[in-house]
Amino acid sequence: MEDENSYDYVFKLVVVGDSGVGKTNLMSRFVHDTFDFASKSTIGLDLTIKNMVVKNKRVRAQIWDTAGQERYRSITKRYYRGSVGALLVYDITKRESFATISRWLNELKINEAHPDSIIMLIGNKSDLDSKRKVSQQEAMDYAESNGLMFMETSALESINVEKAFESLIVNIFDKIS
Numbered sequence: 516m517e518d519e520n521s522y523d524y525v526f527k528l529v530v531v532g533d534s535g536v537g538k539t540n541l542m543s544r545f546v547h548d549t550f551d552f553a554s555k556s557t558i559g560l561d562l563t564i565k566n567m568v569v570k571n572k573r574v575r576a577q578i579w580d581t582a583g584q585e586r587y588r589s590i591t592k593r594y595y596r597g598s599v600g601a602l603l604v605y606d607i608t609k610r611e612s613f614a615t616i617s618r619w620l621n622e623l624k625i626n627e628a629h630p631d632s633i634i635m636l637i638g639n640k641s642d643l644d645s646k647r648k649v650s651q652q653e654a655m656d657y658a659e660s661n662g663l664m665f666m667e668t669s670a671l672e673s674i675n676v677e678k679a680f681e682s683l684i685v686n687i688f689d690k691i692s
């Protein structure tokens with residue numbers, strides 16, 4: 516039987532963005548295919564593992580969640596250390612969460628250990644299109660001028676979540692392997 520502890524690559528991914536944008540639900544949708552309406556209250560660091568096969572290699576994605584630390588705007592360096600990819604998440608219905616993206620990007624740039632780290636900008640809650648405050652075009656332009664990948668997702672309706680994580684992981688794989 517295949518040993519689930521054996522892998523060819525391990526990628527550390529971090530998920531950042533303002534509190535309430537849907538980071539935890541994006542992760543749980545990707546890793547466990549679940550959605551949780553109740554917000555978590557733990558403070559600390561959480562990480563989840565997702566094993567995948569990319570181009571015949573076993574890749575272990577180690578996905579870190581801030582577990583609420585972002586509320587205090589003081590995420591430890593330990594959170595970012597060694598990460599090779601990041602999901603930079605805003606809520607398409609909250610202008611403010613898009614406005615803070617540049618601050619998160621800066622934080623990633625200051626703290627990230629890997630110079631080739633790949634960052635994907637995520638506009639989450641695409642199911643709430645009628646309440647949209649940030650256009651796709653604006654986000655796309657921002658992503659392009661900052662060298663980021665970009666996708667809109669809905670953790671609630673399970674739209675583009677797998678695609679977002681997987682294309683980030685494949686891009687990291689192509690860059691690193």
Ligand code: GDP
Pocket residue numbers: 532533534535536537538539540541551552553554555639640641642643668669670671672
């Ligand atoms: P975090 O603080 O960034 O980790 O955000 P959470 O994952 O805890 O989600 C914050 C709130 O947004 C919760 O009430 C979720 O139910 C809700 N939420 C998360 N993702 C979505 C989504 O894609 N669509 C909608 N409509 N609500 C979402």
